[in-house]
Amino acid sequence: MNRVRIRDFIITKNDWFFAVADYFHPPGKFRSVLRYVPDREGERILGSKRYKKYDFDDAFEFMRDNKPEWVEDVHLVPEEEVKKILTPSEVINQLTISDHRIRYIVKTLKSAGIPTNSMGVTGSMLLGLNNPASDIDFVVYGNHWFKAREQIEKEKSESSVITDIDDEMWEFIYNKRKPELSYEEFLAHELRKGNRGLIENTYFDLLFVRDWNQIVEPISRGEDIGYMEIEAIVTNSDLAFDSPSIYKIEHSDIDHILSYTHTYSGQVMEGEIVQARGMVESVGDIKRLVVGTSREPKGEWIRSSTLMQKRN
Structure with missing residues (x-):
């Protein structure tokens, strides 16, 4: 079986897109969550097909209706149904050429000594289903992530290209998450994490993914x-x-x-x-x-x- 880890995506033979949800998987299956399905009314386009994006709860409802045998606490995709596996690191060079925002982030992190092969992009940009309003889900693998976070924080203080999230965005995130913390507590914790920001008014996350040598036991x-x-x-x-x-x-x-x-x-x-x-x-x-x-x-x-x- 191919090795997969969180932030990778799986494309099935019927062109369903699943986000890998675990580092460990049962024999012959992949623990994942459905994200995109071909749909004539879908808002996302890839080639000649339209796709509909599914949030967590809607994805489970769709799977219970269409593939109930795949549904447990996540979605178990049989290995024989997999057409392709997409990994964040495989698109970083291509996106560095085609997207100036990615190019700037990569240049910034490389200046801190982080190798390009420890970077990646996941989410809709990995799949080619992004639109102008899409966020950037930027992956850094292993302990390089902590150095990347420090470099992004440094860049925020020295540059106008990468900036902090404004109050309106923080309030939106807070209301979406609905945490059991006051807004003041939530904001205090989030501001010191330093893994989110804006690049040319596009929201981006620095996402941590374990290096292979950190994946030890389930x-x-x-x-x-x-x-x-x-x-x-x-x-x-x-x-x-x-x-x-x-x-x-x-x-x-x-x-x-x-x-x-x-x-x-x-x-x-x-x-x-x-x-x-x-x-x-x-x-x-x-x-x-x-x-x-x-x-x-x-x-x-x-x-x-x-x-x-x-x-x-």
């Missing part, structure tokens, strides 16, 4: 025990910007925090005090706190107590 499903609110010191945040985010902590009962919602990626750094509420899972001899047990988790959150104390 995250096993545990047994739900019940909700818990905890406070602990974060001892490792190397995968804080991954999907899911992982925070190792020092706590009498909980080994680590696992977050499946993008809102809480990169939320707390190593050495800081984290406050979190989520579902406790028992996995073998350890327990972990899972945040994001639903698409818009209610009563579940992560905040940096250290960050908020510094601001008060």
Whole structure:
């Protein structure tokens, strides 16, 4: 089986586009989520075909109607149904030539010593389904991501090409995410993450994807025990910007925090005090706190107590 990881895309034989949703997959299948389907009324165009974009909930409804045997917690695409696998790194050279915004981001990151083969572009630009209003989903692999984030923050302070998101955009993101944090708390955490910005008024994300040598073992499903609110010191945040985010902590009962919602990626750094509420899972001899047990988790959150104390 071909190796795939998050931010890759799968094209099936019937030209459905799936976003890969995991680093680990059962034999003969790929854990993914449907994103685009051919549709005569679709707003996206690729070649002679129109495509409809599916959000998370609508994608599951479509799959339950059309391929219910592929539906579990994600969509399991059989390997024999795969026509092609697209990876973010394979289009970076082409997009550097054809898109001046990508060219500028690549040039900026290369000036910090980040190799081009550790960069990529995912989402609609990877698929060729982007339009003038499309965001740029820029991928950086492994620990180069942290250097990339620092370089983008430096560029924001020194250049007018890459800029911070304005208040209106932050309010839009907040209302879309509907987090269990006040707007002030949400904004404080987001501003210090430094992985989002604007380039010529186009929104872009710096997305973390593990290097192959960081993909060690799958995250096993545990047994739900019940909700818990905890406070602990974060001892490792190397995968804080991954999907899911992982925070190792020092706590009498909980080994680590696992977050499946993008809102809480990169939320707390190593050495800081984290406050979190989520579902406790028992996995073998350890327990972990899972945040994001639903698409818009209610009563579940992560905040940096250290960050908020510094601001008060």
